[in-house]
Amino acid sequence: MPELPEVETTRRSLVADFSGARVDAVVVRDSRLRQPVPADLGQRLCGQTLQVLGRRAKYLLLGFDRDTLIVHLGMSGSLRGVAPDTPVRKHDHIDLVFGAAGQVLRYHDPRRFGLMVWAGERPEQHPLLGALGLEPLADGFTGDWLWRATRARRTPLKQFLMDPGQVVGIGNIYAAEALFRAGLSPLREAGKLTRRTADALCAAIRETLQEALDSGGSTLRDYVNGSGAPGEFQLQLRVYGRTGEPCLRCGTPIRQMRQAQRSTFWCPRCQR
DNA sequence: ACTGGATCCTGACTGC
DNA sequence: TGCAGTCAGGATCCAG
Numbered sequence: 479m480p481e482l483p484e485v486e487t488t489r490r491s492l493v494a495d496f497s498g499a500r501v502d503a504v505v506v507r508d509s510r511l512r513q514p515v516p517a518d519l520g521q522r523l524c525g526q527t528l529q530v531l532g533r534r535a536k537y538l539l540l541g542f543d544r545d546t547l548i549v550h551l552g553m554s555g556s557l558r559g560v561a562p563d564t565p566v567r568k569h570d571h572i573d574l575v576f577g578a579a580g581q582v583l584r585y586h587d588p589r590r591f592g593l594m595v596w597a598g599e600r601p602e603q604h605p606l607l608g609a610l611g612l613e614p615l616a617d618g619f620t621g622d623w624l625w626r627a628t629r630a631r632r633t634p635l636k637q638f639l640m641d642p643g644q645v646v647g648i649g650n651i652y653a654a655e656a657l658f659r660a661g662l663s664p665l666r667e668a669g670k671l672t673r674r675t676a677d678a679l680c681a682a683i684r685e686t687l688q689e690a691l692d693s694g695g696s697t698l699r700d701y702v703n704g705s706g707a708p709g710e711f712q713l714q715l716r717v718y719g720r721t722g723e724p725c726l727r728c729g730t731p732i733r734q735m736r737q738a739q740r741s742t743f744w745c746p747r748c749q750r
Numbered sequence: 751a752c753t754g755g756a757t758c759c760t761g762a763c764t765g766c
Numbered sequence: 767t768g769c770a771g772t773c774a775g776g777a778t779c780c781a782g
Contacts, residue, residue, distance in 0.1 A: 510759095551775085589761085591758070652775090
């Protein structure tokens with residue numbers, strides 16, 4: 479479900495209510511996520527105060543006094559603050575109860591592709607975080623970097639963009655949107671990017687993600703931020719999910735195909 | 751090393 | 767109504 483804009487929107491919407499708050503209780507209703515939820519989650523977390531609510535790639539990093547918790551929302555996860563008396567819905571797997579704040583941080587994830595694990599002593603060296611690529615909204619992500627990173631790569635551009643070992647945070651929606659904006663075919667061999675086109679693609683990625691962030695992310699089915707509000711960027715999607723509809727630039731019907739087990743949407747005329 | 755395919759899981763939707 | 771098939775914001779593991 480959530481790509482960088484959704485995860486970052488979630489993070490921002492939780493900061494005010496939860497940073498500086500102390501955990502008083504933890505409820506794990508189902509520990510079967512991508513990896514099992516640590517058995518000592520409650521025992522270790524109770525009494526600790528949330529100091530930092532950070533993000534790396536699509537991972538949320540909850541920095542407590544002595545421990546950092548890594549949370550990933552997978553395809554269908556959401557993390558939101560709710561009042562303590564909020565009825566538990568199906569797939570509400572975990573509650574972190576912040577008593578003094580009068581709030582519960584509730585993790586919901588129907589497909590259970592998400593994750594909640596300890597980061598360990600050196601979070602940046604955790605296996606999940608250690609091999610991650612560049613943050614696309616950070617300064618290091620430039621056309622020059624993109625051009626160099628793609629040299630000799632035969633993989634299609636879209637798959638390169640979705641590889642978290644290269645660039646993080648770009649999922650199926652934003653890869654499609656960025657390639658449309660840059661006028662590049664998702665099938666183009668990554669290694670055939672020209673230096674100039676790499677600049678255009680880099681700019682398109684940044685613009686797409688920033689605009690999505692400004693709109694609070696995209697809600698296609700069930701994404702909500704930490705306050706329970708949906709995103710609005712789905713209203714501004716230019717190709718994703720528009721199969722058969724006219725291209726907004728040239729009117730050619732948008733096509734859909736399958737690429738690495740994922741749907742790809744593109745304009746066969748505008749994107750080369 | 752790089753690349754593509756299969757896989758984890760539940761729910762919504764389609765077509766018969 | 768039921769049932770089978772397909773698809774969904776992700777990432778990892780495996781074989782070639």
